[in-house]
Amino acid sequence: xxxxxxxxxxxxxENQRELPWREDPTPYHVWLSEIMLQQTRVEAARExxxxxxxxxxxxxxxxxxxxxxxLKLWEGLxxxxxxRNMKRAASEVMEKFGGNIPNTSxxxxxxxxxxQYTSAAIASIAFGERIPAVDGNLLRIYSxxxxxxxxxxxxxxxxxxxxxxxxxxxxxxxKTGKGNPCGNFNQALMDLGNAVCLPNTAxxxxxxxxxxFCRTHRERPGMEADLPVIPAGKGxxxxxxxxxxxxxxxxTAVRKRPARGLLAGLYEFPSxxxxxxxxxxxxxxxxxxxxxxxxxxxxxxxxIFTHKKWIMRGYExxxxxxxxxxxxxxMASEEEIAQKYCIxxxxxxxxxxxxxxxxxxxx
Ligand code: SF4
Numbered sequence: 199x200x201x202x203x204x205x206x207x208x209x210x211x212e213n214q215r216e217l218p219w220r221e222d223p224t225p226y227h228v229w230l231s232e233i234m235l236q237q238t239r240v241e242a243a244r245e246x247x248x249x250x251x252x253x254x255x256x257x258x259x260x261x262x263x264x265x266x267x268x269l270k271l272w273e274g275l276x277x278x279x280x281x282r283n284m285k286r287a288a289s290e291v292m293e294k295f296g297g298n299i300p301n302t303s304x305x306x307x308x309x310x311x312x313x314q315y316t317s318a319a320i321a322s323i324a325f326g327e328r329i330p331a332v333d334g335n336l337l338r339i340y341s342x343x344x345x346x347x348x349x350x351x352x353x354x355x356x357x358x359x360x361x362x363x364x365x366x367x368x369x370x371x372x373k374t375g376k377g378n379p380c381g382n383f384n385q386a387l388m389d390l391g392n393a394v395c396l397p398n399t400a401x402x403x404x405x406x407x408x409x410x411f412c413r414t415h416r417e418r419p420g421m422e423a424d425l426p427v428i429p430a431g432k433g434x435x436x437x438x439x440x441x442x443x444x445x446x447x448x449x450t451a452v453r454k455r456p457a458r459g460l461l462a463g464l465y466e467f468p469s470x471x472x473x474x475x476x477x478x479x480x481x482x483x484x485x486x487x488x489x490x491x492x493x494x495x496x497x498x499x500x501x502i503f504t505h506k507k508w509i510m511r512g513y514e515x516x517x518x519x520x521x522x523x524x525x526x527x528x529m530a531s532e533e534e535i536a537q538k539y540c541i542x543x544x545x546x547x548x549x550x551x552x553x554x555x556x557x558x559x560x561x
Contacts, residue, residue, distance in 0.1 A: 202366045202411050203383060209407035210386035211376060213393065215240070218247055223381070225299035225324040226257055232319045233284055233311065237277045240392070246275055257297055260288040269464060269540035276543055278464060283311025301325040323381035326371050330363035331384040332356060335391030341426035342395060345413040350426035363387075399423060435506045440474040441467050441548055443496070444488055444515045444527065450552070451488075451527035452539050460503065465539040467548055468527055473511040483515060487524055492516040499547035512548055532556070 200208070214220070217240065219231035230250060234243040250271045254260045260268070265285065272281040287309040291299055299306075303321035306312050312320070314332075321327035330336065337350050340359035348355065368379040376382065390408075395401045400423045403415050414422045444451035444467075452465045470482045476493060483490055496512040520529060530539055532552075541549060 202408055203368050203379075205407045205410075206386045206390070207376075207379075207382055210382060210389060214385065214389055215392070218244060220385075223323055223377075225301070225320060227251070228320050228324045229299065229312075229316075230284070232316045233280050234275065236280060236316070238275050242275070246272070257288045257291050257299060260285055261292045265463070266538070266540065270538065273540045274543045274546070278461065278540075278542065280311060282463075286310040287312065299324075301327075303327055303329050319384060322384050323378065326373055326378035326380055328364075328367055328369075328371050328380045330360055330367060331388075332359050332363065334397075336363065336384075336387050338397055338426050339387060339391055339395045342401065342414045342422050343408070343412050345417060346425065347427060349429055351428060395422075434502065436509055437506055438471075438473045438509045438511075440470045440472065440479060440482070441499075441510050441512045441545065442469065442479070442483065442488075442515050443467055443512065443548060443552065444483070444517060446517045446520050446529065449529040449531055450535065451525065452530045452535065452541065453527045460506075461542050461544065464542050465528075466541060467545055469510075473509070476513075479513055486526055488515065488517055490515045491518055497547060497551055501544040501546075503544075508544060510547075512551070 217231070219227045231243070231247055234247055234250075238246070253267070253271055254263055263285065265282065268281045268285050269278060272278055275281075290309055291297060299320075300309070301321070302325070303317040306317035306320055307314065316331075318327075318329045319331040322329055322331060332340075337355065337359050340346065340362055341350050341355075344358075344362060346355065346358065363383075367383050371378070371380055373379075390406070391397070393402075394406050400420075403409050403412070403419070403422060406412065406415070409415050412422075414425055418424075442451070451468055453468055455461050455464050455466050457463050468486065470479070472478075474482060476495065480490060480493060483493075492515070494514045496514050499510045499512065501508045501510070522529065528539070535541065535549075535552075
């Protein structure tokens with residue numbers, strides 16, 4: 199009778215997703231993909247991954263790139279500390295490891311931005327280390343396999359899942375034509391969590407290669423989606439702000455955000471706290487040396503971060519000619535906004551509005 203791993207592997211070899219980073223799983227490729235996938239869906243990450251690799255194909259090019267280049271390549275992916283940390287880690291790899299990415303999870307975890315899950319994913323997939331890469335997916339699958347009915351978001355649950363998977367990982371870690379056995383084990387579970395043992399909905403137990411090992415399926419068929427137990431989170435804090443698209447001579451004002459805090463060091467359209475009425479908006483503009491010849495309310499927008507939500511009111515502001523010395527903003531051309539300044543997706547609605555306006559879809 200085939201064991202847990204053999205069943206999982208058979209399924210994986212037939213059903214694995216075709217992903218660009220799996221074509222040539224070098225340590226750099228695996229590292230980049232795992233960092234991108236931390237907060238980004240696979241489909242969205244594909245294109246970013248290829249574009250990033252095209253521009254920065256290896257650790258040394260990443261270490262040498264400017265921060266603005268890295269941020270621009272990351273624009274739209276969010277959670278920008280991920281790419282900043284990658285760049286810092288790349289410099290460390292160049293200085294301390296002669297450009298070779300460390301080959302154990304114990305060393306990888308000491309690099310900036312690489313936590314327990316990511317170190318295990320890189321070490322198992324790229325180097326064959328026998329270590330489970332336990333993330334939310336693997337915790338969910340574990341909770342169902344073992345009918346774990348306590349809060350899954352605790353260190354105790356994590357330890358149990360780690361132990362469970364470690365017991366079932368292949369003992370022989372020698373790489374074969376099918377890849378690294380332990381890397382395959384982790385990737386098979388990732389794919390199972392994506393296609394079969396689904397979150398927030400009934401899992402497809404009829405298609406599950408390891409259903410015979412699943413206690414919930416055996417003892418409470420039809421109730422698998424009740425697990426894992428996740429306590430209700432706190433509501434998101436709301437922040438209201440007014441966003442200004444200040445325009446003159448075909449240019450639009452942008453400014454760099456502070457070096458610390460939310461969206462640190464990225465560029466934004468100037469904004470003020472609160473949802474300002476036109477009169478207060480004009481006052482704010484004058485305080486910032488902008489004399490509007492026209493101000494028009496445009497779209498409202500929202501953006502949801504992990505712990506907070508922005509509710510934005512937008513104004514298009516037309517000002518007369520400007521001189522760089524008098525305006526405390528960067529007056530950027532369309533090309534510079536597209537190529538040079540990294541404006542996060544929190545302002546995506548306003549970038550889109552500008553595009554529509556450019557194409558005369560709105561007036
Ligand atoms: S049998 Fe169902 S619940 Fe159990 S691991 Fe498979 S898909 Fe998940």
